[in-house]
Amino acid sequence: MAEQFDVSAERRKVLEENAKRRTVLRNFFLKQVSDPFRHASGEGGTVFDPALQRYQAMRVTTYDHFKPNPKTAGYGFFLTLLPMVGYIYLLHTSRQAKEKRYRNGEVAYKDRDFKFV
Known part of the structure; x- marks a missing residue:
């Protein structure tokens, strides 16, 4: 069995x-x-x-x-603050690059994402 x-x-x-x-x-x-x-x-x-x-x-x-200590402070930094700052930096640089291309005339008005008309 x-x-x-x-x-x-x-x-x-x-x-x-x-x-x-x-x-x-x-x-x-x-x-x-x-x-x-x-x-x-x-x-x-x-x-x-x-x-x-x-x-x-x-x-x-x-x-x-x-009890706060360096380890818990590191968790707070790497799990909350660092991702937010990284995302803000990513948004800022991509929008600045896009705005620079718009102002230099590299992108036609009809091809832009946001238009007034």
């Missing part, structure tokens, strides 16, 4: 144990969610998940524990 699977016997045993654990946890979660007496106890219909609570608390208090 082990020949029909493409995994070793040890790996198959680990996968089966993980599947059993997932099944047990799923059934426990469904039992908690579908309990009709949770509303009577004042807990409501939601299940308290400690991992989700820790994650949400971490996201809320991110800036309380933020």
